[in-house]
Amino acid sequence: MTMARIALMIVDRDVAPEASAETRFGGAPSVDGDFTWPRCRLCTGNMQFLGQIREEQRLHLAFMCQNRPGVCWEWDADRGGTAVTCVGIDDLRLADLPPDGDVSRPTLYGARIEHIEAEHYDAARDAWAGGPGRRGRDVLGQLGGTPRWLDADETPPCDHCREPMRFVAQLEEGPDHDTAMNFAGGCGYLFRCECAGGSGKFLWQG
Secondary structure, eight states: OOOEEEEEEEEEOOOOSSOOSSOEEESOOEEOSSOOOOBOTTTOOBOEEEEEEEETTEEEEEEEOOSSTTTSOTTOSSSSSEEEEEEOSSSOEEOOOOSSSSOBOSOEEEEEEEEEEESSHHHHHHHHHTSTTOOGGGEEEEESSOOOOSSSOOOOBOTTTOSBOEEEEEEOSOSOGGGOOOSTTSEEEEEEOOSTTOOEEEEEEO
């Protein structure tokens, strides 16, 4: 059995409602410079902000259309129902929420990293949740490592260099059912390409 060091993201509810350079979910995104709120290519409505994932000196902001769930192909990385915006970590401000569309989830929580030696992500999540006083829903996903696909491998290609994109994070729906991200009970997957014209992509499997 080959073991790996899995970086689990564990819920942290002690976060302030202000701009931050750290990983967190819900509320409004932290942005720098010029920022345009992403719109769905299918319904043209404003997308919902899911969360921001810190990776070294950048934040990956993940968005998904929730104006017509199940209609705008929001589980697919390339149909236009999801978007990833990458920003720096300096001179951040909270983005203004658009006045129309389902653009924000009514919750705000952060994530701390705990490393678990395990064969894969599922085993690490189960091992952490097996501790006293712990809930499985408090595991928010993994940062880096190898994606644990629920279905077939759907690593997306970069739109610029056409190479497979690099895996950044796997996301669970969240710690509370009433404010959960809508992945149909599944997981979200965030990717990034490092080429000159590269950007990020997001998809989910249920």
